[in-house]
Amino acid sequence: MRVVVTGATGNVGTSLLEALTADERVDEVVGVARRSPEIGFPRTTFVAADILHSDLGAIVRGADAVVHLAWLIQPGRDERTTRRVNVLGSERVFRAAAAAKVPALIHASSVGAYSVGPKDTLVDESWPTDGIGSSFYSRHKVAVERQLDRLEREYPQLRVVRMRPALIFKAQAATEIRRLFAGPLLPRFLLNPTLIPVVPDVDRLRFQAVHSRDVGEAYRRAVLSDARGAFNLAAEPAIDAAELAALLDARRVKVPTSVLRTAAAASFALRLQPSEPGWLDMGLGVPMMSSARARAELGWEPQTSATDALLELLAGMRTGADFRTPPLAREASGPARVREFLTGVGARS
Numbered sequence: 001m002r003v004v005v006t007g008a009t010g011n012v013g014t015s016l017l018e019a020l021t022a023d024e025r026v027d028e029v030v031g032v033a034r035r036s037p038e039i040g041f042p043r044t045t046f047v048a049a050d051i052l053h054s055d056l057g058a059i060v061r062g063a064d065a066v067v068h069l070a071w072l073i074q075p076g077r078d079e080r081t082t083r084r085v086n087v088l089g090s091e092r093v094f095r096a097a098a099a100a101k102v103p104a105l106i107h108a109s110s111v112g113a114y115s116v117g118p119k120d121t122l123v124d125e126s127w128p129t130d131g132i133g134s135s136f137y138s139r140h141k142v143a144v145e146r147q148l149d150r151l152e153r154e155y156p157q158l159r160v161v162r163m164r165p166a167l168i169f170k171a172q173a174a175t176e177i178r179r180l181f182a183g184p185l186l187p188r189f190l191l192n193p194t195l196i197p198v199v200p201d202v203d204r205l206r207f208q209a210v211h212s213r214d215v216g217e218a219y220r221r222a223v224l225s226d227a228r229g230a231f232n233l234a235a236e237p238a239i240d241a242a243e244l245a246a247l248l249d250a251r252r253v254k255v256p257t258s259v260l261r262t263a264a265a266a267s268f269a270l271r272l273q274p275s276e277p278g279w280l281d282m283g284l285g286v287p288m289m290s291s292a293r294a295r296a297e298l299g300w301e302p303q304t305s306a307t308d309a310l311l312e313l314l315a316g317m318r319t320g321a322d323f324r325t326p327p328l329a330r331e332a333s334g335p336a337r338v339r340e341f342l343t344g345v346g347a348r349s
Contacts, residue, residue: 005031007070011328032051066105106222108163174313188317
């Protein structure tokens with residue numbers, strides 16, 4: 001089996017390569033990324049390509065499956081750029097796979113594609129995917145979901161899978177996650193759980209998480225199965241203010257949602273951090289997901305709890321953990337994290 005993976009050098013991409021190359025049924029993996037990594041994986045060839053401009057047909061031709069993970073989160077201050085890559089770039093990947101008659105297309109959707117939903121019950125994959133309008137990330141995920149709807153109608157023979165994971169953590173992605181979402185002004189020492197005295201208790205602050213390697217394993221199972229459709233991916237337990245307080249031995253402090261959002265918007269406007277306030281809206285808006293379908297149809301079972309995945313990420317951020325690929329490497333931030341400042345704290349990727 002030959003599998004092409006776009007975005008192969010990122011958080012999920014590296015976990016997927018580990019999972020695929022550990023499976024003897026996978027003969028060849030083609031990792032597609034803008035910059036080839038220094039590190040290698042067994043039976044893997046890296047191709048430096050841009051999903052907006054490169055000849056994708058030549059890359060996916062002869063593949064048994066294409067896994068599309070490539071996605072741009074920054075520059076969060078320039079939606080024209082992110083939309084071109086995320087929406088137009090995804091369309092180019094999908095059309096190239098269909099034109100090359102690739103049998104299977106597996107796409108990285110997200111919990112962020114879901115409409116506002118409950119925090120006290122779990123929803124399945126039939127929940128509406130109209131997104132959270134104030135989040136550019138959510139809007140782009142919704143736009144790509146609609147592209148896949150059209151693709152399935154036009155190419156019914158193409159097996160399309162949509163993975164909708166919760167927040168995805170692992171230590172090796174800590175440097176990238178800190179760079180993309182926290183920015184250069186967050187001191188590492190503050191990420192020590194013993195130095196976090198309080199956690200905000202905000203209405204609807206309840207989220208799900210999953211370890212990157214568990215997500216990679218779910219993708220591997222989807223590639224090697226005959227599954228179609230959408231699959232939610234989340235580990236237990238759901239994390240709320242009470243869970244965070246217990247995890248960090250901290251005290252809960254009630255904070256109005258409006259105060260937290262005002263702080264997020266102000267810090268973004270002042271370029272103190274790179275995450276626009278739509279990320280908060282999305283986190284508070286999206287529903288809790290049931291992963292029952294992935295368990296039943298893919299035989300998937302997360303090996304790491306959501307809380308352990310979060311603690312691993314915090315430890316990785318505190319120690320500056322990274323991985324030897326361009327998106328995940330510590331060098332991407334530069335000495336003293338100077339490159340993070342040079343990007344305008346979210347103005348450029």
